[in-house]
Amino acid sequence: xxxxxxxxIGFGFALEQGGFSSSRKLAxxxxxxxxxxxxxxFTAAIVALIGSQFLGYFGLLNLNQVYxxxxxxxxxxxxxxxxxxxxxMGGFCPGTxxxxxxxxxxxxxxxxLGGLTGAFLFAExxxxxxxxxxxxxxxxxxxxxxxxxxxxxxxxxxxxxxxxMFWFAEKAEKKFARPDITNEIK
Amino acid sequence: xxxxKKYRYVLAAVVxxxxxxxxxxxxxxxFRYDAAKWAEPSVTGRNIVTPENLPEIGDNILFVMLDTExxxxxxxxxxxxxxxxxxxxxxxxxxxIRKSKGPVVLCSEDVSISSRVxxxxxxxxxxxxxxxxxxx
Amino acid sequence: xxTRKQLTVLLLLLSLILALLPLTANRSxxxxxAALLEGVLQSETSFSADQVAGFIVNEAGDVQLFDLRPSxxxxxxxxxxxxxxxxxxxxxxDPDTWLRDRNKKMILYSSDDTEAAAAMxxxxxxxxxxxxxxxxxxxxxIKTVSSTEFTGERLTARxxxxxxTRRKAAGMYNELRSLPDSxxxxxxxxxxxxxxxxxxxxx
Numbered sequence: 001x002x003x004x005x006x007x008x009i010g011f012g013f014a015l016e017q018g019g020f021s022s023s024r025k026l027a028x029x030x031x032x033x034x035x036x037x038x039x040x041x042f043t044a045a046i047v048a049l050i051g052s053q054f055l056g057y058f059g060l061l062n063l064n065q066v067y068x069x070x071x072x073x074x075x076x077x078x079x080x081x082x083x084x085x086x087x088x089m090g091g092f093c094p095g096t097x098x099x100x101x102x103x104x105x106x107x108x109x110x111x112x113l114g115g116l117t118g119a120f121l122f123a124e125x126x127x128x129x130x131x132x133x134x135x136x137x138x139x140x141x142x143x144x145x146x147x148x149x150x151x152x153x154x155x156x157x158x159x160x161x162x163x164x165m166f167w168f169a170e171k172a173e174k175k176f177a178r179p180d181i182t183n184e185i186k
Numbered sequence: 187x188x189x190x191k192k193y194r195y196v197l198a199a200v201v202x203x204x205x206x207x208x209x210x211x212x213x214x215x216x217f218r219y220d221a222a223k224w225a226e227p228s229v230t231g232r233n234i235v236t237p238e239n240l241p242e243i244g245d246n247i248l249f250v251m252l253d254t255e256x257x258x259x260x261x262x263x264x265x266x267x268x269x270x271x272x273x274x275x276x277x278x279x280x281x282x283i284r285k286s287k288g289p290v291v292l293c294s295e296d297v298s299i300s301s302r303v304x305x306x307x308x309x310x311x312x313x314x315x316x317x318x319x320x321x322x
Numbered sequence: 323x324x325t326r327k328q329l330t331v332l333l334l335l336l337s338l339i340l341a342l343l344p345l346t347a348n349r350s351x352x353x354x355x356a357a358l359l360e361g362v363l364q365s366e367t368s369f370s371a372d373q374v375a376g377f378i379v380n381e382a383g384d385v386q387l388f389d390l391r392p393s394x395x396x397x398x399x400x401x402x403x404x405x406x407x408x409x410x411x412x413x414x415x416d417p418d419t420w421l422r423d424r425n426k427k428m429i430l431y432s433s434d435d436t437e438a439a440a441a442m443x444x445x446x447x448x449x450x451x452x453x454x455x456x457x458x459x460x461x462x463x464i465k466t467v468s469s470t471e472f473t474g475e476r477l478t479a480r481x482x483x484x485x486x487t488r489r490k491a492a493g494m495y496n497e498l499r500s501l502p503d504s505x506x507x508x509x510x511x512x513x514x515x516x517x518x519x520x521x522x523x524x525x
Binding site for chain 3: 218
Binding site for chain 3: 043046047050053054056057059062063064065150151152153155156158159160163166
């Protein structure tokens, strides 16, 4: 529990430090003028990926005990569309919404309230949507297993892809720059 | 040279991790990575040999006799090594086992002792290990 | 910018090392080989058929038996209270699935000692020091407990107690063996071990 608290504090601190409480920064990901979200989250993902594999190799982490999300294809697509739409409309995702709410942003409070309402409605209507929500179940699949390659090779490909993506993101920022907005965000 | 100097911290970190990986992979005095892989011959039964099919496993057999009651058959070209299981990992004996040109057969009147030793040695990366089991 | 380039190069080089490693999700033995070998060769790593019979008759709550034989053999006859985990599954899957409860003595058995002793060593190598094996396996159980007979005129109190335990254990064993198939299937189903799913997922 204590570890979870400490990690949570660190996560919130890092998000706030990176400017993720600003909905304009988050929306900038979709309009192309600010790709910080992509760079930060993807860097975090590949550092965690590399770190966890080395820890597993040296016997410091039992990778079998790391939770792997269960994959429901239909639910993932529909949920992704809803979440993507909510992200661009609200300018927050659940984690950054909580982060912004903690510093007193009213739009974030309303956003979180909306999120909680959506979760409540999901639970209440679950018997009606259960079939759709559990359709096309694939189990807790890992990408490298689905692609038939080793975890290490997948990591290398992902890191190389990330580096390429960051390079394109920098190019996009120059192309779609909005000087009057981006100058306010540091 | 200038580039190397610029990236000296990066290279230092990578070299440290690479050395740790090499130690983990090749240290003869420790267990290997991936326990299930090294225990696999025991799942398929390939690690069990009876006196009748000893000739099938290869030449230059080294019998490691883990007790005095072990009935290791006389096979031409085979060596015998008597050892107390507790002394198995002493430098000289484990070196002989690793350097054996042919298969190594563990022999004991109590097959559970051979079995336990097989598992421990296999996990250290020693292949071509067998357990001699007399048919019931 | 320079820091970003250095970070990128660092991550690429580290992932290159990972790409060259044969990574799996399987665990590896811990500790020093000498310590493991010394530990598993001690007699305290096994129990006799009589001791296991005593656990069963006294309904010891801190003991769990695992049958490493193929499921077909388990279905025909098994020691009361044992759960079927064929040897291949025991080795190829994370033993944490079965051996998680550190407060219990986990006793493994197969038809003889070969697989059970190997499995015990495997489990202890992965850090499960609460694992033991039944000396002699199912063969010894049948010889000692199931086929026990009293020959002679007198018994000491100790022999009497031993015989009583064996008879009770044999009774339970034979009762389970003679169950009709439908009831046996229900009993086996209730004894099946299902891996506990991790709670998780967020965002």
